[in-house]
Amino acid sequence: MDVPKVIDHIVNWLKDYAENAKVNGFVIGVSGGIDSAVTSTLCAKTGLSVMCLEMPIYQAPNQVSRALNHIDWLQNNFSNVSMTQVNLTPVFDSLIKALPPVKNEDDRFMALANTRARLRMTSLYYFAGFHGLLVAGTGNKVEDFGVGFFTKYGDGGVDLSPIADLMKSEVYEIAKYLGINKEIIVADPTDGLWGDDRTDEDQIGASYDELEWAMQMQDAGKKVTDFSGRKQEVYKIYTRLNRINQHKMIPIPVCEIPSGIKK
Template sequence: MQTEKVIDHIVNWLKEYATNAKMEGFVLGISGGIDSAVTSSLCAKTGLRTLCVEMPIHQAPSQVTRAQEHISQLKKRFANVSDVRVDLTPVFEGFKSQLPASQNDAYLDLSLANTRARLRMTTLYYFAGLHRYLVAGTGNKVEDFGVGFFTKYGDGGVDLSPIADLLKSEVYEIGRALEVPSSIIKAAPTDGLFGDSRTDEDQIGASYDELEWAMKMMDEGKQIDDFSGREKTVFEIYKRLNSANQHKMKPIPVCEIPLILK
């Protein structure tokens, strides 16, 4: 990958999109992970206003520390970067207190995890509306178009996606070129939505390197029977998640009414 040229391409794309939309800049959530660090750095390089928002909800201290380290570094390098912290923990707890007792505990944790992501999306759009900013998505290609590892109308609710055509390994490569803090580069990827130490790999059952391989194999038309051992397991995981999460990747289905009925 021609890293510097890719960076310039994305930065120019962001700036052109915002200018054509007559918007003043960008807003995005900073999690302490590589994707939000790279995306915010790219937005900052446009020279347009870039608002970095911390939105902790029972967040692990290590994630908070990494997020703050990145924001501090970014503000020193770019005068157009600002930040705000919105503690959503009491909002989340208040929301939970108003819900009826769950009769289906098997899906309770996942439902609440997705609720966290949707509270954050709502917060970002508050600031977007207030300042005429675009909400910048932080999803990469494997997450957004491979296994659908994001929350519908949560972190998937954005105005534009600067890094969604980059594999996770490519995001790391760009992150190093953009001088993202090493603490973020080295950290195990996690969505931080469950209030514990589980990583993305714990949830998915495969690493991003493995998922990238499976994505390539599926694009080449390979089938499960073409593999054995760990490769077969990973390919099965990828294919299952890709199929199950198509509803996230495709446009909302519209029931079209035949003209004869109108």
């Protein structure tokens, strides 16, 4: 990958899109992870207004510190970057109190994890509407089009996706070239939705390098029976997640009414 040319292409694409949409710039949630760090930096390089939101909900302290350190780095390098902290923990607590109890707490736990992402999306769109900004997504290709590892109408609710055609390994290449803080580059990827230290690999059961391999194998038309051992296990994980999460990756189904009965 020609990293400088890829960076220039994304930055020009972002700038052209924003100018054609007649908006002032971008708003982005900065989590302390590699994807949001790279995306926010690419947005900053457009020269347009960039608002970084840090939105903790019972967030691990190291995630918060990485996010704040990155925003500080951005502001030291780009005069067009501003930041706002929105503590969503009280909002999350109030919502939990308003919801009825359930018998299966495991199902509730998963639903509430996704609710965190949707509260953040709501906050991003509040500031986007107030300041005339576009919500920039942070999903990479494996997450968005491989295993569907994002929350529908949460971190998947965005106006545009600058890095969604990049594999996770390519995001790391760009991060190193841009000079992103080392603490972000070496941190284990996590969605930060659980209030603990579980990583993406803990949840998925495979690393991003393994998932990239599986995505390439699927594109090549390979079957599960073509592999054995760990490779077969990874390919099963990938193909299962790719299948069950298709509802996140395809347009919303619309019930089209036949013209003969719609009068």
